[in-house]
Amino acid sequence: MSEAxxxxxxxxxxxxxRGASLWRDALVRLRKNHxxxxxxVALFALLVVSLLxxxxxxxxxxxxxxxxxxVPPSGAHWFGTDLLxxxxxxxxxxxxxxxxxxxxxxxxxxxxxxxxxxACAGYLGGRTDALMMRFVDILYxxxxxxxxxxxxxxxxxxxxxxFMAIGAVEWLTMARIVRGQVMSLRQKEFIEATTVMGLPRHxxxxxxxxxxxxxxxxVYATLTVPRVMLMEAFLSYLGLGVQAPMSSWGLLINxxxxxxxxRPWMLIFPSLALSITLFSLNFLGDGLRDALDVRASKD
Amino acid sequence: MSRPxxxxxxxxxxxxxxxxxxxxxxxxxxxxRAGKASVEGVLLVxxxxxxxxxxxxxxxxxxxxxxLSALFEGLVDLDPxxxxxxxxxxxxxxxxxxxxxxxxxxxxxxxxxxxxPVTAQDFLYAWERILTPTLASEYASMLHCVANARAFNTxxxxxxxxxxxxxxxxxxxxxxxxxxxxxxxxxxxxYTWYPVPRKVIEALGGMTARNTKWTQxxxxxxxxxxxxxxxxxxxxxxxxxxxxxWNAAAVRLQGIAFYPIEDAMTEDRTFRTxxxxxxxxxxxxxxxxxxxxxxxxxxxxxxxxxxYYRINTTEPPFDDARVRRAFALSLDRDTLVAQVVNAGxxxxxxYVPPDTGGYTSNxxxxxxxxxxxxxxxxxxxxxxxxxxxxxxxxxxxDDHKRIAEAVQQMWNQALGVEVQLLNQDWKVYLNxxxxxxxxxxxxxxxGDYSDPYNFLECFLSGNxxxxxxxxxxxxxxxxxxxxxxxxxxxxxxxxxQAEDILLADAPIIPVYFYxxxxxxxxxxxxxxxxxxxxxxxKTLYVEPPPEQAR
Numbered sequence: 001m002s003e004a005x006x007x008x009x010x011x012x013x014x015x016x017x018r019g020a021s022l023w024r025d026a027l028v029r030l031r032k033n034h035x036x037x038x039x040x041v042a043l044f045a046l047l048v049v050s051l052l053x054x055x056x057x058x059x060x061x062x063x064x065x066x067x068x069x070x071v072p073p074s075g076a077h078w079f080g081t082d083l084l085x086x087x088x089x090x091x092x093x094x095x096x097x098x099x100x101x102x103x104x105x106x107x108x109x110x111x112x113x114x115x116x117x118x119a120c121a122g123y124l125g126g127r128t129d130a131l132m133m134r135f136v137d138i139l140y141x142x143x144x145x146x147x148x149x150x151x152x153x154x155x156x157x158x159x160x161x162x163f164m165a166i167g168a169v170e171w172l173t174m175a176r177i178v179r180g181q182v183m184s185l186r187q188k189e190f191i192e193a194t195t196v197m198g199l200p201r202h203x204x205x206x207x208x209x210x211x212x213x214x215x216x217x218x219v220y221a222t223l224t225v226p227r228v229m230l231m232e233a234f235l236s237y238l239g240l241g242v243q244a245p246m247s248s249w250g251l252l253i254n255x256x257x258x259x260x261x262x263r264p265w266m267l268i269f270p271s272l273a274l275s276i277t278l279f280s281l282n283f284l285g286d287g288l289r290d291a292l293d294v295r296a297s298k299d
Numbered sequence: 300m301s302r303p304x305x306x307x308x309x310x311x312x313x314x315x316x317x318x319x320x321x322x323x324x325x326x327x328x329x330x331x332r333a334g335k336a337s338v339e340g341v342l343l344v345x346x347x348x349x350x351x352x353x354x355x356x357x358x359x360x361x362x363x364x365x366x367l368s369a370l371f372e373g374l375v376d377l378d379p380x381x382x383x384x385x386x387x388x389x390x391x392x393x394x395x396x397x398x399x400x401x402x403x404x405x406x407x408x409x410x411x412x413x414x415x416p417v418t419a420q421d422f423l424y425a426w427e428r429i430l431t432p433t434l435a436s437e438y439a440s441m442l443h444c445v446a447n448a449r450a451f452n453t454x455x456x457x458x459x460x461x462x463x464x465x466x467x468x469x470x471x472x473x474x475x476x477x478x479x480x481x482x483x484x485x486x487x488x489x490y491t492w493y494p495v496p497r498k499v500i501e502a503l504g505g506m507t508a509r510n511t512k513w514t515q516x517x518x519x520x521x522x523x524x525x526x527x528x529x530x531x532x533x534x535x536x537x538x539x540x541x542x543x544x545w546n547a548a549a550v551r552l553q554g555i556a557f558y559p560i561e562d563a564m565t566e567d568r569t570f571r572t573x574x575x576x577x578x579x580x581x582x583x584x585x586x587x588x589x590x591x592x593x594x595x596x597x598x599x600x601x602x603x604x605x606x607y608y609r610i611n612t613t614e615p616p617f618d619d620a621r622v623r624r625a626f627a628l629s630l631d632r633d634t635l636v637a638q639v640v641n642a643g644x645x646x647x648x649x650y651v652p653p654d655t656g657g658y659t660s661n662x663x664x665x666x667x668x669x670x671x672x673x674x675x676x677x678x679x680x681x682x683x684x685x686x687x688x689x690x691x692x693x694x695x696x697d698d699h700k701r702i703a704e705a706v707q708q709m710w711n712q713a714l715g716v717e718v719q720l721l722n723q724d725w726k727v728y729l730n731x732x733x734x735x736x737x738x739x740x741x742x743x744x745x746g747d748y749s750d751p752y753n754f755l756e757c758f759l760s761g762n763x764x765x766x767x768x769x770x771x772x773x774x775x776x777x778x779x780x781x782x783x784x785x786x787x788x789x790x791x792x793x794x795x796q797a798e799d800i801l802l803a804d805a806p807i808i809p810v811y812f813y814x815x816x817x818x819x820x821x822x823x824x825x826x827x828x829x830x831x832x833x834x835x836x837k838t839l840y841v842e843p844p845p846e847q848a849r
Contacts, residue, residue, distance in 0.1 A: 064708045066634045083584070084638060084705050139819045145673050238695070244720045254602060259584035262591075 029291040036287020039280035046277060050097045059087040061094040062245040070263050071289070080265040082255065088266065091247050092273050098248040099274070102162060102232045102241075103225040109167025111221055114174025119210055121175070122182030129132045133179065136172050144169050148240055162241050166228050177220055181213040214292045222285025226278045333572020335823040337843040338740040341555035342836075345566045347579040348725035349559040355490035356429040356436045359764060360440060361731070361745055361832070362579075366557050368813040369538050369836045370521040371494070373421070373487035374403045374472070379827040379835040382749070384484035387524065388417055388494070388545075389472075398479035405526060408545040411496055412526035419466035421494040421522075427459045428500070429491055432494075437763030439735065440756055441491040441747070443479045444782075453761075456651070478783045485748040488833060495826070496520040524550045524837035533559060542771045544837075551840035561695055561725065570596075570818045575760070576841060581816040583698050586642045591749035599643050600828040602815035603652055605747035605754070606644075608691070608706075608808040611735050613768035616687060621678040623805040627664050628671035629713035630706060636811045639705050643816075647809035650798060656750040658791045664801045668713045671800050675714055683715025690721045694728040702810070703741060725744060732766045742831075743813065746831060750780050751794045758801060769806035 029035055049056070058078075065085030073080040079088035121132040148165045155161050185191060186209075194204045235241035235252020242248045249270050256267030336343050343619030346652060350363040352848055353735045355371060357365075377389035390406035409417040426445075429436045432454045443449040450456045463475030476483065477512035481613070486492055493699040496513070499520050505513035512518055524546070525538035539549065539554040558575065560566040570578050581589070581597065582763065589597040616622045645653075648659040672682070680686040686695035691707060693699035696789040718739075731737050744752050744764075755778045756762060760770030815832055822841045 014647060062708055062711070066631070067640045069638045083701060084708070085638075196450060238722075244700070245708060257696075258582055259588075261588045262584060 014140075024093060026288070026291040030275045030287050033209055033287040033290065035283040038179075038290075039283035041286070042280040043284065046096065046100065046280075049093065050100050053093045057090040057093050059090045061086070061247065063087070064245075070259075070266065072263070073265055079084055079269040080263070082252075082266055083259065085159055086245075088252075088269055090196055091252060092249070092270055095247045095249045095252050095270065096273055096277075098159070098242055098246065099250065100234065100277070101164065102159070102248070103229045103277075105163040105230075106166040106170060106228045107221055108223045109163060110170035110224060112175050113170075113216070115178050115210060115213075115217060117171065118178030118180075119182050119205055119213070123186060123205055124181035124217035124270070125183070125186070129179070133176075136252060139169075140212050142198035145238070148235060158250045159242065162232060162235065165235075166231055170224055170228060174217070174220060174224070178210075178213055181216055182209050185209055185212055206257045218288045218292065219285050222288075225281050226274075229274065229277075301804065308581065314849060316782050317646055333573045333576050333820060333822065334843060336556070336576070337820075337841045340551065340841060342555045342577070342823065342839060342841050344555055344557050345560050345569065345575050345578040345580075346536070346557040348561050350536070351726050352510065353519070353530070353536075354510070354609070355426070355493045356434060357436075357509060358490065359437045360725070362557075365834065366536055367490040367493065367522070367536070368488065368834065369525045369555055370519075370523045370527060371490065372523040373402045373489070373492045373494075374405075375487035376622050377485060377488045377833055377835070379829055379833055379838065382428045382485070382703070382831060382833070385488075387487065392484075395752055398481075399476050401474045401476070401483065402467070403470070403472045403474070406545055407470075410543040410545065411520045411522050413520050413543045414543050415520075416497070417494060417522050418467075418469045419472045420469070423464055423466055423505075424470055425495040425496045426462075426464055428495065428506050430459075430462065431507050434509065434652060435763075436491075438491050439463060439491055440759070440762050440764070441486060443756075444476050444478070444486075446475045446477045446485060448477070475538075476687055479785055480782075482748045482750045482753075489747045494522060497524075509586050519602060525552075525555060526653055528554065530629060535559075546837070550837045552836065555836060563696060567724075567818070570820075574821040575818075576819040580698075581642075581818060583640065583642065583701065583812070585815050596818045598815075598817055598819050598828065600815040600817075600832075601830040602813040603655060603830045604743055604813035604832075605647055605650055605652055605751060605814060606741075606743045606810045607647065607650065608810065609732070609740050609767045610806055610808070611733055611737055611739070611768060612806050614738070616678070616680070616689075617738065619678045620804050621674040621679070624810075625671040625675040625678070625714060626710060627676070627802075627805045627808040628667045629710060630808055630810070631666050631709055632810060633666065635702065635709075639701055640811055641816045642812075644811045647812050650807065651751045651794075651803060652746070652812045653755045655746060655754065657787065658751045658794060660732045660798045661795055662802045664802050664805075671713055680716075683717075686714075686716045688717045688719060690719050691737040691739045692721045692728065692731060692737045693742070694725050698740050710739065723820045735766070735768055739808075740766075741805070745813070749796075749831070751791070752778070755781075755794060755797055755801070767806040769804065771800060771804060774800045774804070785843055 007209050064085060068081060068085035070083045071077060071081050077087050079092060081087055082091065117132065121129045147169065151161055170229065191204065191208060194208055231250055232249055233254060234240050234250060235253060236251050242251060251268035253267065254273065256270055260267040333343050344365070345363055347362045349496055351358050351360060352363070353366060355367050373388040374387055375384045377383065378385050388405055388409045389403040392401055392403045394401055405417065405419060410416060426442060427435060429439050430442055430448055430452045432452060439452050443452065447456060447461050450461050450464070450688060451459060462812050465473045467473055467657040499513045500506060503518060516527045516530050521527065521541065524544045526539055526541040527792055528539040529535065536557040537554060540550055542551065558636040560569060561581045562813065566575070566578050566580065566697065567582055567585055569575050586597070591673050606736070609616045610617055610623050610626070612623070616808050632648060636646040637645055648663040648665065651658060652662055653659045691703050700720065703720050707720060710718050710745045712714055732740055744754060744757060757764040758767070759775050759778055777793055777797035777800065781790050783796060784793060819826060819846050822843060824842055825838050827835065
């Protein structure tokens with residue numbers, strides 16, 4: 001364990017090994033992984049920029065100048081303009097707000113619901129487990145698009161609904177993954193020890209089982225974010241998601257693809273923004289998985 | 300735990316993979332779907348949208364027209380090059396000197412695709428069916444030029460024998476018109492005039508049952524050069540050569556496959572990867588690029604049609620003509636068309652396309668924001684205050700969306716009103732318009748024949764293609780009067796007055812006059828473009844390029 005210690009550990013007394021918490025260990029290991037750290041910084045920067053968009057955007061996202069049309073990047077329009085003469089830099093900024101919001105909110109929903117549901121099913125086992133997982137199977141069999149269309153018919157089209165709809169579908173796979181993990185962990189000695197110690201069930205679940213499944217959860221979550229962002233683009237294309245003139249990265253890319261031969265900037269900039277986000281998420285997810293892998297470090 | 304490879308190794312591996320995929324995806328000569336079809340003599344056509352139906356009496360769109368014109372044949376056909384009438388199922392016809400009575404003589408060999416002879420009764424049955432009020436055909440007005448047809452269609456008379464059509468014997472039909480109609484013969488290439496298989500329809504629900512199974516491949520019987528072989532909704536409609544067609548020997552195509560590709564980008568890609576011979580459309584941004592590159596497969600034909608927005612005049616705030624005019628006046632067509640639409644299209648400041656049967660409207664819908672604001676204020680919404688949120692409906696397409704977004708913003712800037720965009724699938728969209736379940740809807744009208752009446756009659760009150768709830772006695776009177784005037788100058792002058800009223804009342808907002816851009820494979824031979832977009836499938840053929848034909 002000595003080589004994994006942070007610099008402050010060198011001043012500690014030698015004989016007693018201080019019980020470093022999981023999170024502390026993880027943070028130290030994450031800091032050592034430069035790609036992951038860079039990912040974290042980039043994501044944080046994107047988040048800040050998104051929050052400040054209304055103040056830093058040079059134009060309005062709906063301001064069009066038809067006479068101008070699509071012009072390549074210049075001093076006045078850093079990313080150029082789209083076919084309706086709207087400033088692309090502004091639209092990428094505003095689009096990022098939507099995309100990040102949808103990506104993180106929907107992933108958050110799926111994370112909360114999926115992890116709790118899967119962990120309960122896996123831990124309780126037996127008939128409860130069978131019942132809960134059959135319910136997941138039933139939800140799986142509902143076609144996603146039809147599900148969303150039904151929701152929009154009843155509740156009208158708005159962005160909150162979009163989170164709900166996407167989150168409501170995305171937690172299913174998460175639940176399955178967590179259930180599998182928990183089922184294998186349940187047999188381990190440390191869980192048996194908690195039973196011996198007489199810990200209440202919810203405590204076992206929340207403090208001992210779920211933290212041990214964090215690795216796969218985080219990896220899967222980082223994969224969910226990009227998928228959700230692309231799903232949002234698809235739904236918006238069908239007219240069920242973001243309403244024009246508001247835009248999102250997915251929609252901007254879709255527009256850009258149509259005219260990429262003539263106006264590459266309309267594709268490059270939104271794609272770049274999406275790629276940076278996805279790369280950051282992937283590196284961060286990778287780093288987090290290594291950092292949080294308790295079983296790899298505690299032996 | 301094994302040591303993971305370094306991050307840079309992973310990044311490098313990714314780059315290599317992507318590069319390899321790009322390199323291998325781009326090369327390799329493989330046989331394309333269209334190439335194979337050319338050898339087999341099958342034409343692959345992009346058809347825009349999934350047809351609403353294949354019942355000629357229950358449809359009103361262009362995608363349906365393409366399929367139906369391959370399946371059925373009317374009494375008269377058109378020469379695709381000159382658009383002059385040529386014999387179809389009728390071998391010849393005579394016209395009375397006053398231009399009111401047409402007598403058609405069916406040809407001997409005319410047969411349905413099951414081998415039954417096509418008789419005069421089949422035509423009468425079809426015409427009775429489309430005119431029957433309970434069938435509620437949207438397009439029945441195409442037959443209103445026949446004596447008493449309108450009265451029968453509106454339920455004023457109940458007895459079909461009073462309508463001016465008569466079978467003199469099994470192969471002779473006499474049609475008596477309400478008034479001389481110079482374009483009468485060219486109506487017969489339109490699906491509303493096609494015969495329908497009486498026996499099949501009667502066996503599967505009867506004359507006035509809508510949406511029965513008779514249009515399914517296993518039941519459908521048709522009299523045209525092709526018969527329906529396969530209909531997979533949202534995937535493909537296949538027709539194959541009809542061996543019982545009277546002129547089957549001259550039909551060179553073995554079949555046609557119609558692909559309902561709504562997304563113009565997908566269609567474009569399908570064409571370029573060899574999946575189609577003919578596209579329905581070309582995406583606007585691509586047209587520009589193809590023109591610059593002088594892409595040899597791009598064709599842009601003149602097309603007799605108008606792209607416009609229709610307004611639901613039955614609900615507030617659009618029941619007020621001032622509000623409608625305000626919207627129409629604040630649409631900057633010139634800039635919109637020049638920047639967003641292009642493709643040789645002209646901004647439409649009036650409704651009937653220029654030079655339709657020698658008629659060009661004098662009325663104009665100007666671009667005048669000042670007046671628009673004033674009208675909106677008079678209607679009780681100064682600066683757009685208190686104006687409800689309205690929806691702009693279009694059928695799913697990137698091009699419609701782009702135009703709608705630009706217009707949305709124009710209205711927002713000029714009038715201060717908030718417009719939301721709403722897109723729907725073709726069938727849902729048609730249904731929304733038919734049931735007046737919209738505020739403003741993107742729409743278009745493609746001429747069926749070259750006469751202003753074809754455009755103007757759409758907005759007669761109660762017409763199935765009206766779809767705006769617009770009803771003006773004065774307009775109705777003028778259009779009908781125009782149609783009844785024998786001499787051309789008088790007729791056209793009356794149409795001028797009618798169009799003046801239409802533009803003043805503004806149930807529609809004209810946007811641009813169509814052109815017809817499409818991609819056509821050089822394998823397709825005997826292609827004859829015309830401004831009605833009429834395709835004579837039976838004279839076309841496909842031929843693989845020489846080096847491929849073994």
